[in-house]
Amino acid sequence: MMVLLTLLNRIFVGPFYARNAGTFLVIVLLAFGFLSANEHRALIMAALGSPFFLAIVFVLWGLYLLKTVSFVWQELHAPEHLFLQTFWLVPTPKRVILWLTVQSALLFPVLLYGGWMLEIATQQGRWDSFWAILIFLLLLISAGALMADFRLRHPNPDTLQLPPISLKLPYELFFPIYWLRHEPLSLVLTKAFSGLLLAGVCRLYPTDDYDQRLLLIGLLIAILGHAQVGGQVSAFERKYLLFLPNLPLSWGQRLGRYALTYGLLWLPELLILLRNCPEAIQSDYVVWLWLTGWGWLLLMHSLAYGYAVLPERWLSGIIAAFVIGLLLIMFGLPVSIWLVLGWLGAVAVWYWSFGKRNGTELNVPH
DSSP states (O other): OHHHHHHHIIIIIHHHHHHTHHHHHHHHHHHHHTSOHHHHHHHHHHHHHOHHHHHHHHHHHHHHHHHHHHHHHHHHHSGGGGGGGGGGGSOHHHHHHHHHHHHHHHTHHHHHHHHHHHHHHHHHTOHHHHHHHHHHHHHHHHHHHHHHHHHHHOSSOOOOOOOOOOOOOOGGGHHHHHHHHHOHHHHHHHHHHHHHHHHHHHHHGGGSOOOTHHHHHHHHHHHHTTTTHHHHHHHHHHHHOTTGGGSSOOHHHHHHHHHHHHHHHHHHHHHHHHHTOOTTSOHHHHHHHHHHHHHHHHHHHHHHTTOOOOHHHHHHHHHHHHHHHHHHHHTTOOHHHHHHHHHHHHHHHHIIIIIHHHHHHHOOOO
8 A cells, every 4th residue: 555655645645846946935935925923823823713814715715625636637638657557546545544544745835825724724723614624625636536537537528518699709819718718727726826825915904904915915926826827828820820920910910819818818806996996095095006917917918929938937937037037126126116017018029020131021011
């Protein structure tokens, strides 16, 4: 049994943390570089005393569970791991124990933070929250193990698909519809992370005397949470829109269409910011904040579009952007400067890398 457990750890646990090392680093920098231990404790106590805050924590943990399950399913389908199909021959009790152990290892960050919450709940006598957290953690481990075992026993299950809709869609909706229909988990994780993060940042304002820099930090992390979207758009067009480079569109027309696409993708964040706008922050500042995020999403698209960037290099750039952006925000760089830099940078990078280089190929005489 120990041999099987070692094998499963090498296939699932080690590669999962190695592949997501950058994400965990950003989370650690945010959680323990920006918030002190006392502020973490205050947040935990607020969650223990508020069903709403506790529900947000549970949703975040559930999203992390989906990420681990998605990784396990992906590895089970990898050609080099097809030998794992024989793993279902292991007796069910032993196989379930192995999956529970692997899932506990994958959920270790959640279990660690959950254990801290349980300790504080015990000290404060919040037994209702204590049992809710404990039961939810056990459900997470059990659900992850059951979903992994289900995919092992059903390697090619019938998938549920949205019913076909016969509509004439404008180009700006091509990728959003594709993302919704074919990569719904990626869409849900990206938008849930961004939306819950911004809503949580807004709800931090009544707890202390924060200024506008807190919202800027939340915006920075939400934008970086969309870092992979530019690559997804490029992959989508290379697979389904091979004719797109040959269309008689100028670089400005192409950039304008991408701007509309990203505006649609970024629209939920505007609604979340307006709905949860703190009393200390004016609503027009929230709109400027959203426009800033829109511009920086377009800039990241311009940087990623058409380039086969290695994931390690792209991740290094994201981490560097987070550190530099955090320092500039803490030094008081205003949102207006971020707004101008984002939009001008998007136009300049797109013109230099796409319009100027391929202008003779993309423009036709009218």
